[in-house]
Amino acid sequence: MKSTEVFNIAWAAILKNKVRSLLTMLGIIIGVAAVIVMVAISAGTEATINEEINSLGANLVFVQSSFTRGGAGGAPEGGLVYDDAAAIAEGVDGVGGVVVEQTASETVKSSSAVLDGISLLGSTSDFPSVRDMNIADGRYFNELEVDRKQKVAVLGASLAEELFGDSDPIGQDITVGTTRLVVIGIFEEKGLVGDVDYDSRLYMPITVVLDKFAQSQFARIMGDRVRLIYVEVDDQENLDNVILQIELLLAKRHDLPLEEADFTVTTQQDIIGTQEATTAAFRSLLAWVAGVSLIVGGIGIMNIMLVSVTERTREIGIRQSIGATPSDIRWQFLTEALLLSLVGGLIGVIVGVSGAWIFGSVSGMRTVVVTSSIILAFGSAALVGAFFGYYPANKAAELDPIEALRHE
Amino acid sequence: MAARAIIETKTLTQIYGMGDARVAALDGVSISVHEGEFVAIMGPSGSGKSTLMNILGCLSRPTSGEYFLDNEDVSGLDKVELAAIRNKKIGYIFQSYNLLSRTTALDNVILPLQYDRTTERTKEEREEVATKALGMVGLADRMQHQPQELSGGQQQRVAIARALVNEPVLIMADEPTGNLDSKSGAEIMELLHDLHNEGATIVMVTHSSEIASHTQRTIHLRDGKLDKVISNGKKAKK
Structure with missing residues (x-):
């Protein structure tokens, strides 16, 4: 058949x-x-x-602090400090940029609007390249301005519109809490990444945030400690080499053997894995x-x-x-x-x-x-x-x- | 010179069961049927006539003994070879017609052609052959009817057309009039006579001596053994 x-x-x-x-x-x-x-x-x-993960920026290495609690109510011991970031930037080869971030929340006033509970992000000057953010207008602050605690600000795209509407914000003053800052740049629209809206944030030097806006309680306990340092590696091939250099450098600075390190180094690859x-x-x-x-x-x-x-x-x-x-x-x-x-x-x-x-x-x-x-x-x-x-x-x-x- | 033998059996024996429960349904039966003969097989129930019918029709194999069909020993063939023999050499007519339901008369008649592995035919050729067979049994105008739309006599005619379509050497008819009223039964017997007159070799199982008297010879079985063979005095009208 x-x-x-x-x-x-x-x-x-x-x-x-x-x-x-x-x-x-x-x-x-x-x-x-x-x-x-x-x-x-x-x-x-x-x-x-x-x-x-990719929108966090390419070739990123995360150096995370692992705090050890001190006595009751006492200050935590060990962990990363602000100067570690600078040390990495200076002492490690193959590093494209180093960023430390510190967040806070404040009321922001412009000549035409008052906005409550705006998220502040203090960072170092490499932030745009490391986090893959592009400036639409004006510029980001530089290393010198970070060191000198210059009161300058860069606006997220939607924040700029809410504060200034159609008028050009560059060069205008805004008041954050009780501190006056000058707007020097605006970011391009980035959109939501995870749960974070990068467009509604206010960006300024981390030294200004630590100095003026970090909660006093927090600042007292934490001092200049930071949780996380972002390191951008200039070439994917140098990744392992850079990680090793960071580990050795920080272990030496903290005076600890590598096995007892008070920090961990992870890469995007680890997170993706x-x-x-x-x-x-x-x-x-x-x-x-x-x-x-x-x-x-x-x-x-x-x-x-x-x-x-x-x-x-x-x-x-x-x-x-x-x-x-x-x-x-x-x-x-x-x-x-x-x-x-x-x-x-x-x-x-x-x-x-x-x-x-x-x-x-x-x-x-x-x-x-x-x-x-x-x-x-x-x-x-x-x-x-x-x-x-x-x-x-x-x-x-x-x-x-x-x-x-x-x-x- | 005697006509060639279509069926020739030597001490056919069929045993069912094992050990003490052994029953010989067929016990050393030797018969022969020649080309062009019309033979009836009779016997009371349990005489072994169904068993003999199944072996002669290549639906089962004997436990021992030999069976030559058309001069070929078929008693040792396997299932696949027996299927080919049933397809090419034997045409069946059953008491209950055994047509495929919800299938037209034409498609029922085409079925044996579809299972024929030895002859290549196109769809059109098959339909032509089947149409011719249905014409021979007088159903040219009922080809597209399904069995449930046909009378008992008409269904049996479709079955006869299906039995003829592969031009078998032997037609096995198992109580072909058993389910029919006397008028339709007579018509079917007439059709079988016509086939016989055209040279077909027919073996028919029946329990009716009246029906059996239409044939040339009646083979009587009793308790699995050949009882007697009676000549009915009619000659094949060749």
């Missing part, structure tokens, strides 16, 4: 019981759709996180869930095919009596099982792709439909159909013609 004829017989058998066929396919549909939607969600999350490990684990969990539902779908197909073989025992007998070989019968039922799973898989792909799109637009989460997940899911459906269809098909093929013809 030709394969097109086998296909036609199988297709007719599926159409004969439309509702039953659809219910049988449901397991495969759900399984395939689940694979596609879940991979789309995890790929979307991954893409978002990667973008956030951790992130990738997490999403990989998440993904394999989803794959297992989807795989189980595909197997359940396959069992459903096997169940219905066994029912179908029993129902059509007499038909099998008739076909055998007029010359169908065991392999003719086997192929007929295997084709039917394969068709069920492939049509189910196709419907599952449609449901999965549109489901990922709908989920993305309803939940606001980013979803990325991955082509390989479609191929994988569809391929698995076909495999499941072949695997679970074989037993019923073989059972049909092994029927004794005389018994089959006698079947009512």
